[in-house]
Amino acid sequence: GENVEQHPSTLSVQEGDSAVIKCTYSDSASNYFPWYKQELGKRPQLIIDIRSNVGEKKDQRIAVTLNKTAKHFSLHITETQPEDSAVYFCAATHQLSYQLIWGAGTKLIIKP
Amino acid sequence: DGGITQSPKYLFRKEGQNVTLSCEQNLNHDAMYWYRQDPGQGLRLIYYSQIVNDFQKGDIAEGYSVSREKKESFPLTVTSAQKNPTAFYLCASSLDRRESNQPQHFGDGTRLSIL
Numbered sequence: 001g002e003n004v005e006q007h008p009s010t011l012s013v014q015e016g017d018s019a020v021i022k023c024t025y026s027d028s029a030s031n032y033f034p035w036y037k038q039e040l041g042k043r044p045q046l047i048i049d050i051r052s053n054v055g056e057k058k059d060q061r062i063a064v065t066l067n068k069t070a071k072h073f074s075l076h077i078t079e080t081q082p083e084d085s086a087v088y089f090c091a092a093t094h095q096l097s098y099q100l101i102w103g104a105g106t107k108l109i110i111k112p
Numbered sequence: 113d114g115g116i117t118q119s120p121k122y123l124f125r126k127e128g129q130n131v132t133l134s135c136e137q138n139l140n141h142d143a144m145y146w147y148r149q150d151p152g153q154g155l156r157l158i159y160y161s162q163i164v165n166d167f168q169k170g171d172i173a174e175g176y177s178v179s180r181e182k183k184e185s186f187p188l189t190v191t192s193a194q195k196n197p198t199a200f201y202l203c204a205s206s207l208d209r210r211e212s213n214q215p216q217h218f219g220d221g222t223r224l225s226i227l
Binding site (some may be wrong): 104 | 145153154157160170202215216220
């Protein structure tokens with residue numbers, strides 16, 4: 001069935017360094033890829049999304065890249081700060097579906 | 113997202129009891145969703161609804177029921193058939209996907225525990 005694999009499960013980076021989280025999807029019809037940030041005990045919040053007609057999207061320190069041929073997309077966070085510590089989830093879906101297929105999550109730890 | 117309200121924030125269920133979790137949105141969103149999240153895990157879809165009076169099972173619907181009598185409301189009942197209900201329950205909503213995929217926005221969640 002449809003699947004989204006997310007790596008790594010835990011990522012520890014020094015404050016100020018960059019962090020990269022990668023996701024691979026199985027359904028070639030997927031055309032929408034959101035990223036969510038979830039702080040401990042809180043709701044997931046959309047931080048950035050990308051559609052298949054775009055290869056890259058940026059929003060300040062956050063960027064997402066999409067490689068449709070390889071069926072993977074990545075979240076890039078530059079100049080990491082302590083408040084970036086959270087669990088990040090990727091997801092994928094296509095226009096004929098209401099269901100998001102979720103990755104398992106990446107726990108990002110920012111070391112001071 | 114202040115437009116999605118879940119209540120209560122914490123809920124305790126006794127053995128054999130049905131409990132209902134409330135989800136209300138004032139975003140005029142067409143689609144609504146219920147997810148379950150276990151500690152340290154990802155999100156699993158329980159039910160979703162595209163329009164009023166219609167809903168579909170997700171990946172883990174057994175032991176749960178829903179209704180969608182109004183556009184703004186999508187309550188979830190955790191029945192006694194759900195033997196392991198302890199989890200964090202998240203409600204979400206989105207605009208109609210026919211206008212291209214739209215992001216899902218989440219409520220603050222309800223934490224359900226067994227007494």
